[in-house]
Amino acid sequence: LVIVLDFGGQYNQLVARRVRECNVYCEIYSYKTDIEKIKAMNPKGIILTGGPNSCYEPDSPTYTDELFKLGIPVLGLCYGAQLMSHVLGGKVERADVREYGKTEVIIDKRESKVFEGVSEKTICWMSHFDYISKIAPGFEISAHTADCPVAAAENEAEKLYAIQFHPEVLHTAEGTKMINNFVKNVCECVGDWKMDAFVENTIKEIREKVGDGRVLLALSGGVDSSVAAGLLSRAIGKQLTCVFVDHGLLRKDEGDEVEAVFGPKGQFDLNFIRVNAQERYYNKLAGVTEPEAKRKIIGEEFIRIFEEEAKKIGAVDFLAQGTIYPDVVESGLGGESAVIKSHHNVGGLPDYVDFKEIIEPLRDLFKDEVRKAGLELGLPEKLVFRQPFPGPGLGIRIIGEVTADKVRIVQDADAIYREEIANAGLDRTIGQYFAALTNMRSVGVMGDERTYDYAVALRAVNTVDFMTAEAAEIPYEVLNKVMSRIINEVRGVNRVFYDLTSKPPGTIEFE
Numbered sequence: 001l002v003i004v005l006d007f008g009g010q011y012n013q014l015v016a017r018r019v020r021e022c023n024v025y026c027e028i029y030s031y032k033t034d035i036e037k038i039k040a041m042n043p044k045g046i047i048l049t050g051g052p053n054s055c056y057e058p059d060s061p062t063y064t065d066e067l068f069k070l071g072i073p074v075l076g077l078c079y080g081a082q083l084m085s086h087v088l089g090g091k092v093e094r095a096d097v098r099e100y101g102k103t104e105v106i107i108d109k110r111e112s113k114v115f116e117g118v119s120e121k122t123i124c125w126m127s128h129f130d131y132i133s134k135i136a137p138g139f140e141i142s143a144h145t146a147d148c149p150v151a152a153a154e155n156e157a158e159k160l161y162a163i164q165f166h167p168e169v170l171h172t173a174e175g176t177k178m179i180n181n182f183v184k185n186v187c188e189c190v191g192d193w194k195m196d197a198f199v200e201n202t203i204k205e206i207r208e209k210v211g212d213g214r215v216l217l218a219l220s221g222g223v224d225s226s227v228a229a230g231l232l233s234r235a236i237g238k239q240l241t242c243v244f245v246d247h248g249l250l251r252k253d254e255g256d257e258v259e260a261v262f263g264p265k266g267q268f269d270l271n272f273i274r275v276n277a278q279e280r281y282y283n284k285l286a287g288v289t290e291p292e293a294k295r296k297i298i299g300e301e302f303i304r305i306f307e308e309e310a311k312k313i314g315a316v317d318f319l320a321q322g323t324i325y326p327d328v329v330e331s332g333l334g335g336e337s338a339v340i341k342s343h344h345n346v347g348g349l350p351d352y353v354d355f356k357e358i359i360e361p362l363r364d365l366f367k368d369e370v371r372k373a374g375l376e377l378g379l380p381e382k383l384v385f386r387q388p389f390p391g392p393g394l395g396i397r398i399i400g401e402v403t404a405d406k407v408r409i410v411q412d413a414d415a416i417y418r419e420e421i422a423n424a425g426l427d428r429t430i431g432q433y434f435a436a437l438t439n440m441r442s443v444g445v446m447g448d449e450r451t452y453d454y455a456v457a458l459r460a461v462n463t464v465d466f467m468t469a470e471a472a473e474i475p476y477e478v479l480n481k482v483m484s485r486i487i488n489e490v491r492g493v494n495r496v497f498y499d500l501t502s503k504p505p506g507t508i509e510f511e
């Protein structure tokens with residue numbers, strides 16, 4: 001365990017994230033945490049974060065100097081570095097020149113354990129107005145910049161390291177290396193942390209936070225909300241209510257699969273409410289063909305239904321969300337970019353639900369970590385490795401008007417496609433693949449009879465970030481088999497196309 005002591009900096013989550021990337025478990029605690037509690041946790045290292053204050057001001061957050069005498073390695077970052085120096089007898093002052101942004105740092109002590117393998121001149125992210133003007137006794141300067149005499153200092157014997165810049169930010173070119181060095185070389189962590197510790201700890205944290213309060217979660221059946229539901233259920237059982245809206249635009253049998261896992265016959269203890277809103281959606285969508293209008297209806301209807309259910313339940317203490325770290329990052333980006341599609345997730349924040357606080361147990365995790373947590377919780381692999389599925393569901397895979405019959409066609413065709421992809425052993429190698437229903441009908445012949453039926457389009461893409469994508473090269477025999485099964489087994493289809501378009505110019509979904 002490495003402890004991150006939070007002094008109010010903006011990058012604290014990132015610090016923890018970087019430590020976990022070294023496969024070392026990490027928890028964040030407030031700087032107000034009692035030293036006895038810290039001792040009891042027996043951490044292998046402690047990291048003090050940045051913060052907005054000046055450590056020499058009387059009311060600023062501080063920590064007893066005992067912390068530095070426990071024999072536990074301590075890394076102070078920015079404010080943490082200044083505080084360490086201040087508490088141990090160095091001097092911190094207001095700088096003439098405020099350093100902000102990417103700054104060249106010169107490593108003076110090349111053999112420093114934290115700078116192992118780091119270039120002599122390296123770009124680091126600075127953000128400070130105070131600086132360490134005098135290092136504490138026993139320390140030596142290990143790095144400097146043009147404006148800052150102490151960019152880093154250390155007392156190797158006592159395992160104390162002060163770094164003025166922010167190695168946790170990716171703008172610091174070799175920052176990850178520095179954190180890895182601290183954790184492995186100085187703290188001597190092995191780096192064999194696994195997800196079970198996260199699951200256990202999160203369950204404990206949820207219990208502490210929720211107490212005997214009630215929690216409401218909109219469960220979509222996707223990976224993130226399912227893992228959140230699993231964690232919350234293990235933590236607080238029936239204090240959790242999950243509302244699962246079956247909008248009739250899910251993949252074949254998916255509603256029942258979600259119910260099998262989270263419903264009364266499943267392995268989790270919670271209140272599960274399934275709202276069968278298929279008809280309601282089909283009625284709302286009748287006659288609507290414009291993609292954005294369809295998306296809007298689907299999203300808004302979800303919110304209405306969720307609100308109706310929430311009203312029946314009454315006031316709750318927490319609204320849980322399956323937000324994961326990339327969502328947090330993404331929501332801060334792209335403000336001015338043009339809206340190509342309104343990427344709302346079914347599961348967006350409803351306006352009129354009566355809750356006090358939001359709880360987001362996966363907020364610090366990346367997708368691969370969420371999947372690991374899901375396996376740890378015993379969720380079925382099928383659910384955990386589910387490919388991404390858009391909130392508006394099949395509504396945007398049926399071109400033109402959505403009807404119950406078209407939903408059936410696309411569900412059946414998609415189920416065959418997925419089955420054959422899995423049979424060919426390709427299901428974990430292709431980024432995303434699905435069948436869509438074009439709005440085109442054409443003439444065909446089947447059993448000597450003329451047909452006038454729909455064409456199904458098969459899509460399969462490989463992608464790193466879903467921003468760009470290439471059509472996947474699926475072996476011809478596989479495609480051929482899928483085609484013949486769809487034509488034979490799905491009533492209402494007489495042609496199958498494979499979409500070769502990359503993104504851009506296409507998008508992954510059809511609408």
Ligand code: XMP
Pocket residue numbers: 295341342343344345346388389390391392432466503506507508509510511
């Ligand atoms: P596009 O079609 O924009 O899709 O290339 C990129 C990725 O985003 C998914 N997607 C959505 N996900 N709500 C979602 O939750 C949406 O409205 C939505 N639209 C697209 C799509 O499945 C693909 O993974």
